[in-house]
Amino acid sequence: MLEAEDIYFSYKQPVLNGISVAVRKSELLAILGPNGSGKSTLVQILAGLLRPERGTVKLNGRLMAQYRRNELARLIAYVAQDVAVHFPMTVMEFVLQGRFAHVNGFGFEKPSDIAIAEKALQLTDTLQLAARRTSEVSGGERQRVILARALAQEPEILLLDEPTANLDISYQVSALKLIKGLVRTNNLAAVVITHEINLAAEFADRVLLLKNGEAAAYGRPDEILTEKNLSDLFGTKLLVDTNPFSGAPRITFSAK
Numbered sequence: 001m002l003e004a005e006d007i008y009f010s011y012k013q014p015v016l017n018g019i020s021v022a023v024r025k026s027e028l029l030a031i032l033g034p035n036g037s038g039k040s041t042l043v044q045i046l047a048g049l050l051r052p053e054r055g056t057v058k059l060n061g062r063l064m065a066q067y068r069r070n071e072l073a074r075l076i077a078y079v080a081q082d083v084a085v086h087f088p089m090t091v092m093e094f095v096l097q098g099r100f101a102h103v104n105g106f107g108f109e110k111p112s113d114i115a116i117a118e119k120a121l122q123l124t125d126t127l128q129l130a131a132r133r134t135s136e137v138s139g140g141e142r143q144r145v146i147l148a149r150a151l152a153q154e155p156e157i158l159l160l161d162e163p164t165a166n167l168d169i170s171y172q173v174s175a176l177k178l179i180k181g182l183v184r185t186n187n188l189a190a191v192v193i194t195h196e197i198n199l200a201a202e203f204a205d206r207v208l209l210l211k212n213g214e215a216a217a218y219g220r221p222d223e224i225l226t227e228k229n230l231s232d233l234f235g236t237k238l239l240v241d242t243n244p245f246s247g248a249p250r251i252t253f254s255a256k
Contacts, residue, residue, distance in 0.1 A: 001025065002046060002076075002157055002189060007055035015041050016052070017213045023157070023189045023206075028180055030200035030221075031193045033210035034234060039193045040081060040161055042210070046191060047078035047159050059157075073101035077155035081162050081193075083146050085134045091145050092130040095120055098152030120151040123178060139166040147175065151182070158182075158190040164199065172196060176203040201225050201249040209233050225249040 003022035009015050016038045023029040031039045044050045045057060048064045057064040059075065067075075077098070085094065098120070099113040109117075121127040124144040129137055137145060143166050150158060158179065164172040176192075180203045183190050194200055200207055201221045209216040209224060211233050217224040227240045230251060237254040 001061070002057075002059050002191075004042075004046060004052075004057045005055055007042070007045060007052045007057070009038075009041055009045060009050065009052050015213050016045075019055075019210075019213075019215055021208050021215070021218065023191050025156070025187045025189050026184055027205045028183050028190045028192065028203060029206050029208065030204035031191065031208045031210060032195070032197060032200055032233070033216075037210040038213040039210055043078070043159050043161055043191060043193060047076055048072050049078065070101055073153070075155055076157045076159060077150035077153040078159040079146055079150050079161060079163060081165070088133055088135060090130065091121070091126065091132050091134060091137065092117060094134050094145060095130075095149045095152050098149040101153065116154065117148075117152045120148040121145075123151060123182075124148040125174070140168060140171060143167055144171065144175070147178075156188060158188060158192075160190065161193045162195070163192060164194060164196060172199060179203070197225070197230070197251045198243075201251065202243065202246060221249055225251065 001024045005020045007016050007019040033039050045052055095117045096109055099109055103109050121130055124147050126144045126148055129141060147163055164175050176199050179190055182188055204221055207221050207224055208218045216233055217229050231238055239252045241250050243250040
């Protein structure tokens with residue numbers, strides 16, 4: 001389990017104020033909120049990339065600060081909102097980077113590492129891109145390849161900052177289905193930042209609403225994705241009813 005308790009963090013101004021949240025194995029947590037609400041900062045703290053000014057982060061009951069970097073790399077896969085590729089490489093070479101924490105001391109991947117990378121590409125419907133240069137793939141393909149690299153890491157915890165950005169609706173749905181399926185079948189924990197509220201309602205086990213660095217609400221989608229909570233969060237008129245296909249909350253925004 002990954003848990004944060006009473007987290008405070010500032011850059012020049014306060015960004016997070018007393019946030020407490022936990023994600024357990026076999027659970028998908030979605031984080032929703034307007035731009036600048038502290039979502040990405042919180043996930044970077046959960047990944048061990050930033051240290052909170054106050055509060056604690058624990059992974060499997062152990063303080064995050066007690067883990068070595070290579071230990072965390074075997075346990076947590078973090079995918080930032082913008083992933084830079086600094087030099088030309090093939091898609092397969094890029095996905096194999098996810099195996100770096102597992103390779104031997106000489107840094108050479110084994111046949112088993114290649115097989116794991118191929119499986120990750122297959123799961124994200126990008127195996128046909130394996131020999132292509134990363135500079136030659138589209139924005140949507142790039143997002144799926146980045147997810148494949150995270151899956152190749154074989155983590156216990158997935159931390160994903162807007163993994164469905166630049167994807168058309170069919171791939172948004174399939175990406176969240178894949179993540180949710182992996183969470184359930186592989187006993188993973190996942191934290192997903194998204195602006196797609198209806199996808200969060202459909203796939204998340206729990207949702208954290210962030211506003212101005214504070215937790216506006218935290219709980220099951222059917223409990224907290226209410227008209228009042230969401231209209232207060234985003235400052236706009238909306239309607240919450242029931243998705244006729246799944247029974248999950250469905251959110252419709254007013255254009256007026």
